[in-house]
Amino acid sequence: MWVLISAIFLAVFTASFSSAEWTAGEKVVNYPASVPVKRNSFIIEFHDHIDAHSNGLKVRSMPDIAVDHHYNGLFKGMAVTAGNSVKVSDLAGIDGVRKVYPNRIHKLNTRASKRNITSTYLHQKTGLAKIVKELGLDGKGVKIGIVDSGVDYEHPDLGGCWKTKGCPWQYGEDFIGDKYDLANGSTVVSPNSTPMDCDGHGTHVSGILAATGAQVQGVSPGATYGMYRVLSCTDSSGETATEDAIIIKGMEAAYRDGHDIVSMSIGGGGWAEDPTSVVASKMVANGVIVVAAAGNYGNDGLFTAQSPSIGNGVISVGSVDNWNYTGTPLIVHTNTGLHTIRKAEATTQAGMFIFKKPVSIAAPRDITGNINCCSPIEMDLKGKLALIPRGNCTFSEKAIAAQNAGAAGVILYNEKAGIRTPLIERRVSIPVTMINVKDGELIAMAISAGPVTAMASGEEYKTFDNPNGGKMSDFSSYGPTPELGLVPLLSAPGGDIWSTYPRKKGSYLSLSGTSMSTPYVAGAVALIKQARPELSVDQIRALLVTSSSSITDSKTGMQTNPYRSGAGLVNIYNAVQSRFHIDRPILSINDTKREGVYGVISNGADAKSAFRTLTISNMDTQKGMRIALEHLPAAAITMYNPNHTLSNAVYNQLALPTWPKGREKVPANTIPQGSCSSNCHPYIAPGESAVMKIRIDRPVGLKESERWFYGGFLSFKAEWDDEGTQSTFTVPYAGYNGDLNKINALSHKSEGLPALVYENGKPIDVPSLFKVNSRNAAFVAYKLDTPSRVVSISLVDLEGKRVGYLPGGYYTNSIRTLPSVRGFFMAAVNGSVYPSADASELANVPAGNYSIHLAVLRLLGNLERESDYDIWDSDMFTIE
Structure with missing residues (x-):
């Protein structure tokens, strides 16, 4: 899976500013210098109710503007190149503009793994082999769009054809071409006539879906496919890249071509407001099932799930390891x-x-x-x-x-x-x-x-059993979302997957990543749609979740936390054969110290219990069914030490601490409890529904200072008339044991950050003696232990007034610091600032003494309440 590692620096406000200033510049999204963007390139998003055509004419009429693309489908907006005379505030000031985004560059992130030629074994574990044998499903009649690096459509296992009669590849195009080479400083977009893959990632993904060869059997080989190439060739530095504007083009084209399913082994950023998440959510709202990779940063701990998988309604997919592999x-x-x-x-x-x-x-x-x-x-x-x-x-x-x-x-x-x-x-x-x-x-x-x-x-080559087979891949990203949403939604085989590869690169290769588990789930969706075309997007999403099998945590013997695995391992057979539907297939409990959170019953200031009302439907029109509930608690997880520093597990890329710590018996009040409080054993007549009220009690015996994320599974046992066997359906739930807003966003002071440092990261010992000039810049270095909606860094004069925002200016929707990628974030102090929040004009400040004011909004914080920000003020220094 490819991901963007975003270092987000955001402009700051001192305590003397009015609350209105905290939301200044909200139309303009900014990224720091450490996040690669295409120079002078922007994506303009219009409000949905605005006439995009007339607004597009306003943009086109502006001097020194070139329109690269006009999005006229799901996403109302334009990709433009602006000359040096154009201010971002000019673009944001056009009537009807909702957001202006810099055109962010993304880089591919996949990992080679052991060779595996036993692919059919994993199909047995997911129920695919059984459904093919019993029902003969192959995805025929379903259209799947793949947004990726292209496909070697001449590969014999992938049809060996392009848009000919009987060919699986009937749709698609190239949006980037072969000249996009960041290593040589080129962002030239020169599409080819077909989306032939020169990287390999898209061909590997395609094989998991569509292959029909002796070595690789795809999940849905009978489906009709479209490939929308948005990734470049591997450049001289070994990188494969793209940009937001190109990704959105591919997504729009996949939607325009009428695909039932869109598979995106893509990631970058970590908020539902990221541009690709916005477009993915619009696709879902318009009846397209979007399946996207959760990300490959599980070794960095919680809050590492990536966009667009966390978009509203998107099916976010985690990875489990294959059960065996063959390797050298x-x-x-x-x-x-x-x-x-x-x-x-x-x-x-x-x-x-x-x-x-x-x-x-x-x-x-x-x-x-x-x-x-x-x-x-x-x-x-x-x-x-x-x-x-x-x-x-x-x-x-x-x-x-x-x-x-x-x-x-x-x-x-x-x-x-x-x-x-x-x-x-x-x-x-x-x-x-x-x-x-x-x-x-x-x-x-x-x-x-x-x-x-x-x-x-x-x-x-030698074949080995994998002792971690069927367990979560250690690279698979954790949830939750920054708003405590439950991601990933479910998991599928993604570790050590043998699939097709471009013929020029050996024809076959084993790769690992949520890039590999994503097409597996997209294929599963195709089989469900083939078998049950009458089902809606929401119904299919619910079937996938409730029919999945929760995964046992080998360390504790309990279930794996849903913020790790989602509902568990996909079971395609159970999903296709399901006669059970529940209106809320996942339950996000939020935190347990917050008044006014939906569904939480507060006992004073401490919400010990959450209630949910679930509507359960019997989709069998011939037989009635009876329901009983069993609760399966999951191991609680944390990435913190009791003193609120990050656990060594995060820095050493180890499994996160759990409760219980092992398989020892623990007090009942240290694990969550789930029960039915109303209509607990309903009989549901054929084609009818029943309402069940659920109560979930948080683990009150756990110390809130240890910051535990808890969860579990509501396991519904269903038995139909005249049938002696039961079917099991699960609903995962998860939440935070305490007040999420109290978690520090800035790293613990023991880290020695924030700090003023030299460019090499070495601390400036005596800032008051440091002089910033044209030859000598200082930097603000800091870490974020959580994502943050607002991060701001300001230059402040001796009177405590903000002079302006540091280069890198005003930023929103930051990811947290990922130790495996970078030690800390940095922003330059060089005597130049942006006077306004839109960061459109850079100005030099007068010589004098200044300090830095850094403010980071904590999770679930109020943008206008300064007490919800972590604050750091530097020592004074001199700008010459």
């Missing part, structure tokens, strides 16, 4: 003999982890004596493989330490039985692989007894 093994020679070990290799500049001749393995320590190697290594590792355990710092930091010591490669070993594909930064130039803890400890012990060598030919 690591052959290790120790004093006890040869050992064939499974491995996961990272993509680095050196390519795959291949050593065709035996190479010595060493187990180094860093200069502190630690085997985790988070500090420099003095040992000479020239020509050797460095064996390093996981923990205490990032994979890249370990690899750099080994690389600097001369290592030929790195073998990381996990802290548990499973392995993962480690994310490695591009500055690492040696191959890196990972093995599990048992194999790592075996090698480490053997090294202490004598020489150990390893080789990996890259040519021979």
Whole structure:
């Protein structure tokens, strides 16, 4: 899945400003310098009730404006290129303009994984094999649009054709072409006549849906497809990119061509107000089922689900690991003999982890004596493989330490039985692989007894069982949304998926990501529509959720938290055969300390219970059914320590802390309770409905200071007349145990941030002696532990008055800091500011003494209530 990592810096207001100023510039969306945007390129969104044509004429008549595209379908607006004389405020000031967005650039993020040629096995686990065998469903008559990097439609497993009679590819076009190359500074859009894939991502996604070959069998090969290419070729730096304006073009075209389903293995940002989320939500409202990837940042903890998957009504998909895979093994020679070990290799500049001749393995320590190697290594590792355990710092930091010591490669070993594909930064130039803890400890012990060598030919394959098969992939992003919405909605196989790839790149490849689980669910939707074309978008969405199977958390023995897995693993057979419908397939409980939240019953200031009314329908017109409710609590999760710092699990890319901590018995009041409070065992006649009232009690025994996110599943047992078996349907629910608005948005003070720093991130020891001039800039460095709707940074004079906003100005809808990607956010202090909130004119400030005022709105905070902001004021410094 490709994602945008957005570092959002937002202009600030001091306490002396009026409340009206807190919403100034609300029409103009800004991104910081760290977020790539297309220079002088903007997306203008009009209000839905506005005549887009007449407003478009107003824009076209403006001097120094070139219109790149006019969106005239779901999204009312335009993509424009503005000359240097055009102010953003001029665009925002046009009557009928709702928002003006910079044209944000996105980069693809996928990960290579173990080769897997046992794809039919996963189809058994999801009910697909059974439904094909019993009902022969293949998606025929359903139209699926794919917004991606294109497709190698000449691949024999994908039809070998384009828009000919009987061809699966009847729709689609290229919106970007092959000249879009960020490595060379080019954002030239020059579409080809067809959306041929030069990257590979779209062909891999297409195979999961449509393949009909000996090696890969797609979920819905009988459907009719459209490919809307919005991603560039892989450039010289290894990146694949696009921009918001192009993505929206592809989405609009998919809608215009009348697709029933649109599959988007795409992500970036983390709010429902992001442009792609807005368009996706409009598609859903107009009867199109949109399936989108939740994201690949699960190792960074909570609040990492991506747009557009969090758009209203969009089906957000998480990833579970495949049950087995075939890959190239690591052959290790120790004093006890040869050992064939499974491995996961990272993509680095050196390519795959291949050593065709035996190479010595060493187990180094860093200069502190630690085997985790988070500090420099003095040992000479020239020509050797460095064996390093996981923990205490990032994979890249370990690899750099080994690389600097001369290592030929790195073998990381996990802290548990499973392995993962480690994310490695591009500055690492040696191959890196990972093995599990048992194999790592075996090698480490053997090294202490004598020489150990390893080789990996890259040519021979061995099939391994995956002990994490059917469990959540560690990379799969967590919810909730910034408003505590429940995402992902459900999960599907996405870890280690073998699928088609462009013929020029080998025809087949295994990739991992929510990019892979998304088309799997899109295919499942196609089978449901084929079998039951009368169902609405909402009904299909509900069937998918309620028919999924909740996933057991191997650590606690309870269910996996819905903010991790959604409803659980998709079960296509259960969905197609379902005779059960519930009007609210997911329940977002919100936090438990807030008055006025829908559905929460407050006991004083503390809402211990939430009530929901559910309408359950019997879709069988011949037989009545009886319903009984069982409650399945899920493990609570947190990403915080009791002192409110981020857990080490987030920094070390480990599984988040849970409650219970293991399989021990815990007090009943430390887990949530779900029960029926009215009409608890209804008999529902054929084709009729019944109303059931549900009560959910939060885990009052858990300390609110530990910031637990709780959840569970309402499991409905349904039995129809004259049938001896029961069918099970589940409704996930989740919430926060406390007042979400009390969670600090800015990082804990123990982080040493916010701070004034040099460009390299080193703190400025005595800011009062620091002088900002044309040769010497300072920077504000800070971390966000949660997303924030408003982040602002202002330059303030000695009288406490705002002089203006720092370059990077005024920002909204920020994601939180992701430790795996960047250590902190930065904004420049260089003597220039934006005097107004729309950040349209940059001005130099007079010489003098100033300070920085940083304000970050906490979750669910009131924009106009200053007490809902985290505030930081810097020491004074001088601008010359």
